Amino acid sequence: MPAPDGKGREPTPLEKNRALAQWLEFQLRQVRGRIRDLEAQEHQGHGLRKPGAEEPDGRGRREAELTPRPRTPDWGISEAGTGSAVKVHRGDCWAAGKELRAISRERALAELADGVPACEVCRPDRPLMA
Ligand SMILES: [Zn+2]
Numbered sequence: 001m002p003a004p005d006g007k008g009r010e011p012t013p014l015e016k017n018r019a020l021a022q023w024l025e026f027q028l029r030q031v032r033g034r035i036r037d038l039e040a041q042e043h044q045g046h047g048l049r050k051p052g053a054e055e056p057d058g059r060g061r062r063e064a065e066l067t068p069r070p071r072t073p074d075w076g077i078s079e080a081g082t083g084s085a086v087k088v089h090r091g092d093c094w095a096a097g098k099e100l101r102a103i104s105r106e107r108a109l110a111e112l113a114d115g116v117p118a119c120e121v122c123r124p125d126r127p128l129m130a
Contacts, residue, residue, distance in 0.1 A: 073102030075124055077111060088112055093122035 011019070073091030078099050088103075088111050089096040096119065103111070109128055112118060118125035 073100075075103050075105055075108035075128075076100035077103050077108070077116070078119070087117050087119045088124050088128075089119045090122040090124045090127075093119055093124075095119060095121035 076089045076091045076093070076096055078087050078089055078096045079101055087096075088108050089100055091100070091102060093100065105128065108124060112125055112128060118128075
């Protein structure tokens with residue numbers, strides 16, 4: 001009976017590549033951990049983050065989650081060219097077009113109080129006046 005691990009036998013290409021993949025994954029984890037530590041140092045010089053406190057298993061998916069998305073403003077005002085009506089919108093209103101400028105809730109309320117009409121599509125006055 002030959003030994004199950006086949007002493008003296010050449011590893012098959014599959015075995016070699018599995019071992020290589022394991023090694024590369026180990027290296028990748030090391031590098032990712034280093035990157036996280038360095039990023040934490042760079043973003044918040046106070047070192048709030050404990051290095052290696054958490055090692056998520058979902059490798060590969062992390063990058064997408066870490067990429068910050070531009071925040072949708074809560075409110076906006078459309079400032080179209082001369083002659084077009086200026087309106088107050090919700091920040092994500094599809095009807096506002098490219099001209100939407102992000103404004104604060106206070107500013108939106110002030111604009112409405114000043115007589116700037118609320119967009120009839122997204123009706124920002126409803127939550128604002130509520
Ligand atoms: Zn709107």
